[in-house]
Amino acid sequence: MLDNRIFLVGMPGSGKTTLGRQLATHLHVPFTDLDHYIERKEGKSVRRIFEKTGESWFRKTEAIALRQATEEYEQGVIATGGGTPCFEGNMDFINRHGVSIYIEVPITEILSRMKAEGIAVRPLLAGKSDEQLYRFFSETLSHRKQFYAKATITYASANPNAGELCQLIDQYLVKKE
Ligand SMILES: Nc1ncnc2c1ncn2[C@@H]1O[C@H](COP(=O)(O)OP(=O)(O)O)[C@@H](O)[C@H]1O
Numbered sequence: 677m678l679d680n681r682i683f684l685v686g687m688p689g690s691g692k693t694t695l696g697r698q699l700a701t702h703l704h705v706p707f708t709d710l711d712h713y714i715e716r717k718e719g720k721s722v723r724r725i726f727e728k729t730g731e732s733w734f735r736k737t738e739a740i741a742l743r744q745a746t747e748e749y750e751q752g753v754i755a756t757g758g759g760t761p762c763f764e765g766n767m768d769f770i771n772r773h774g775v776s777i778y779i780e781v782p783i784t785e786i787l788s789r790m791k792a793e794g795i796a797v798r799p800l801l802a803g804k805s806d807e808q809l810y811r812f813f814s815e816t817l818s819h820r821k822q823f824y825a826k827a828t829i830t831y832a833s834a835n836p837n838a839g840e841l842c843q844l845i846d847q848y849l850v851k852k853e
């Protein structure tokens with residue numbers, strides 16, 4: 677059993693929140709979703725924070741929240757936001773405080789999920805056409821992958837699930853011993 681923190685990183689829509697909750701249940705450790713943590717702390721939705729105060733304020737708040745949420749539990753699963761690793765030295769912080777896992781899902785799969793979910797709930801995506809969305813995701817990923825690539829473990833799958841994720845963690849732990 678992992679006696680450490682696990683941080684999930686990856687593009688929006690890759691399933692960090694969903695998988696993170698399942699993984700924490702499976703491992704019997706606390707789960708923190710960083711966006712939800714920020715929303716509780718600020719008393720408003722991430723979308724509203726973006727609208728009211730803009731992205732750069734959100735990024736500062738997010739960096740502080742990451743550090744606070746990390747301190748709360750020595751053991752647990754933390755699902756970060758898609759942009760978290762790319763700002764304020766956050767990826768290095770994450771790697772100093774636990775095991776990071778990059779959930780790598782093809783952009784085409786992410787876009788089909790976004791459509792099913794309704795993209796208006798995601799502040800960086802609302803109001804974009806299919807073509808604009810694809811371009812936005814490709815460009816965003818090409819900038820972000822240098823940060824995601826620093827993750828301890830990469831889990832590449834179009835259909836990630838908590839069972840496989842646990843196996844990958846076990847393999848990593850065995851190798852590390
Ligand atoms: N393995 C999966 N297969 C299909 N859809 C998924 C899977 N994991 C998550 N989803 C769906 O994809 C969307 C994004 O999931 P979410 O966990 O919020 O991702 P993230 O936190 O990375 O943005 C949600 O609508 C969720 O229900």
Ligand SMILES: O=C(O)C1=C[C@@H](OP(=O)(O)O)[C@@H](O)[C@H](O)C1
Nearest residue numbers: 687688689711722757758759799
């Ligand atoms: O990619 C991003 O910059 C963002 C991703 C979101 O989280 P998810 O990746 O959980 O959707 C959320 O933090 C915010 O809307 C910004």
Ligand SMILES: [Mg+2]
Nearest residue numbers: 692693711757
């Ligand atoms: Mg999420």
